[in-house]
Amino acid sequence: MQVIITDAWLAKSRALHLSGWQLLAAALSASLVLMLVAAGMYHWVFLKGAREGWPVIGSVVRLMIKDETEQRDRYLRENLNVMARKVGDMEARMMQLESLGARVSGLAGVSMDLKTPPGRGGALVSARPLSLEELQATLDDLERLTNQRVDLMTVIESRLFDQRIRKMMVPTQAPVPGKPLGSAFGWRIDPISGTSALHTGQDYQADTGTPILAAAGGVVVTQSYHPEYGQMIEVDHGNELITRYAHASRVHVRKGDLVKRGQRIAEVGTSGRSTGPHLHFEVLVQGIPQDPKKFLNLNPNPVTVAGARAGAVAAP
Template sequence: MKIIIVNKDHAQARSFTLGGWTRAFLSVCLLGIPTFVGAWGYSWLVSDERDGFFNTDTKAWMDILSARESEIEQEREASEAQIAALTSKMGELQARLMRLDALGEKLTSAANLEQGEFDFSQVPALGGPSKASPDTLYATPDFFAAIDQLSQQVDSREQQLNTIEALLTNRSLQQETLVSGAPVANAWVSSRYGYRKDPFTGKTEFHSGIDFTARKGSKVSTVAAGIVNWSGRHPEYGNMVEIKHGDGLVTRYAHNTSNLVKAGDVVKKGQVIALSGSTGRSTAPHVHFEVYKNGRVVDPASYIRRTNR
């Protein structure tokens, strides 16, 4: 092999003749060095050192992303917990408001308020200009603080309505236990309380009650709530019911065709306790009504004229 070297001015030229061994050495250098470099590069690429070189930054970024994902998951769980708590609180407030509406309807009916004065089925009418500044007009509300405030208002209204209910219940109880009115409807008084001519002997004797003339089988109702003291047959009163009320008062209903209650029964005001008749010492169907105060018989007229207050 002959090699010719020419200078940059092309003025001179030199030639070299390479022998067989020289050509072999150059071939080995030209071909062996790239092969060696390629083999070393490949081994470096697949070695742990390459992983360490490339993975240092990658692992750091992966750690950052993993930490961020963990934070996002925690925030998501916290948000879901807050939403669940908010939903539960709203459900509780809704149930309490429904109970307050029912209580309001009950109190409205019990207080005999005019229809439409308090309509608990409608949303309360609200309105008026806003006093908030433009900066705070559209401020994001703190929902939990708003719900807590609403809950406190519901508590306050509930206490007020419960107090009103207790007062009305007490008033209703007083009306129930108040001895007032007549024991039979659409009847007229045939004999008053006091001295009179006895219908059987013609002698002047004391009449301890008031007689109401009534058709046989008319409904006899109690004039107040109480407990049945006695219900049975008496030789002079015939079929009689005796009821014990509060405040030392006892009422009797006599000469009944039949008694509809028994001793120990709790009766309400206006409850039918017997059917009128003419049993015992009686000349015709009527209701004999007596009132006792602390064990002494009194004139029933003052109680019959009583009105509920």
């Protein structure tokens, strides 16, 4: 394509030769410039009309703002409704948790005196849509109640753990399970001296080498040979409660060892002042011998008491 440019007096002329690609690029450039100018003018006119309140433009602006506001309100309302349903589910679960907590606290011996705020509690049901402020207030109440429940459950857990530990420290485990009982706690005729004497423990008849189990968890405070008790072990369970295991043939723990309920600590024997293989088991509270049956009977599976066999009773 050839373009000829001349001045006003036709004194000079100039010819421009444009190829097809150059002509297309020029057209596109001109179009882009026109679009930018039009957009700028439209923007300037629209803003000026909105600021100065031109009737037509003002109406368009109000419609746009109204539509945008309605869309935003509808979006917020839909999200508030979803959140309200979830909060309602949370409150219903909080009621279930409160009921469960009441039962568990009764087992743990903990007083549960937690009250929901006035006018609240239960599933979140409302006849009218909730506002954002009301929903936030409900969430704040739920957070406060949740913190209270967490504190309560922590106390209950601590109390139940303490009760479990105390229970595990009470000698209710038979030291020689399944074996018949010999001489019981109390006054009897001493099998060696033939005189009346207090038998301070409970005898278990068993063959030499039969495992002796710890009646409860505790710390070994004595592991030595006693002239009367023979190979003897004493386990301290706290609260001035001690169990004693006598006449062992072999011991498996030492002084200072921690033992668990049911742990093998020794083997039945006939060491010391004894007339036959057996275990002499004692329970002492503040150093005073107690009847072991008072503790062993707390076990849901107590050992059946059998008659004593002759020649298998101990002196101490």
